[in-house]
Amino acid sequence: MFVPVPVFVVAGPLGAGKTTVLNHLLRHSADTRIGVIVNDFGDIDVDGLLVSGQASSTIAVSGGCLCCAADDGEVAAYLDRLTRPRSGIDVVVVEASGVAEPAALVVKVVAGLGRRASYGGLLVVVDAEHPDPPGLPGLEEQVEPADLVVVTKADRVDRSALDAVKERVRRAAPGRPLVDAPHGALDPSLLFDLRHDPTRQLTLGDIHAGEHAHLHTPYRTVSWREVRPLHPRRLAHLLGDGVPEAFRIKGFVEIGIAGLPRRWTVHRVGQQVRVTPGAPGRRRGSQLVLLGPELDGAAYDELGALAVGAGEEPDVYDLAVLEQFVPRRHRLSPTLLALDEERALDEGA
């Protein structure tokens, strides 16, 4: 019997943890073959690179928001491609960009289903630390159309703040399942067994299509590439608070210290900064995307100063400054500094 391929939408504001949840699902979905459509608002396809290699098939769409795509057929064409019988895909997951309006994206997806796909439901990711990022629809508006609400970053807030966020979710999306997903750890069956309640079917009328564009208007994006290695201390400054207007920074960087892992993945969400060794893809150099409602060209001045200059040689002390943002288990500088000290003692003896 022919069974249409369910299509799930994963949405939530910038940096909430959508890609982290999606990657967890991809790694823990056993034999389920998952096709993914990943949408990045910036010109550099960061999320696409972070999920590709794990999904059975990935379509990455960058440089704009799918929910505003002028061409209604765009989503339909992607779904058609992923659900062709020979692709063998069991489930499709669409990851929204962080500035998407979830309801508007769902309408686009439902309109693009065709005969081989069915709408599975909407998972909305809520960041317990930043439930209302600047310039984006508030928490209530985000979760109202959800079929499943997932809370991330409980580890970043105290109990009362977490309870307050959950209480807001319960009021805005009564009766909808609400679960924690620390570092993206969501049981895949919660998503794949989801049944969308058709009585809550959204229509374009519901989302006031005419007003929809306003939600994106305040958000600006700066996409930046550099082929020279970056200076770790200056990068740390930029990620810390060098461009306070950038609510979100993400991408891959190459650090200029001889003999050390050179490519890193970086994330900033509000005040949370995380840098981890390694980066997907074979592209050399650094690629960063900055997003924020107040962002302007001044960001390029900070970015322009990041590369290691002629005659400069960043050392392990510079690395240590960047490593304040690296999880303890990945830090190299404590070992290198201890070796340095030992060597100095030996030489002094």
Ligand SMILES: Nc1nc2c(ncn2[C@@H]2O[C@H](COP(=O)(O)OP(=O)(O)OP(=O)(O)O)[C@@H](O)[C@H]2O)c(=O)[nH]1
């Ligand atoms: N401390 C902590 N960090 C988390 C958790 N979940 C995700 N993160 C981190 O939050 C940052 C952003 O996560 P992403 O998954 O890239 O967020 P996103 O929603 O896909 O981001 P955009 O696509 O830019 O909107 C990354 O550094 C993640 O490691 C969590 O539960 N706790």
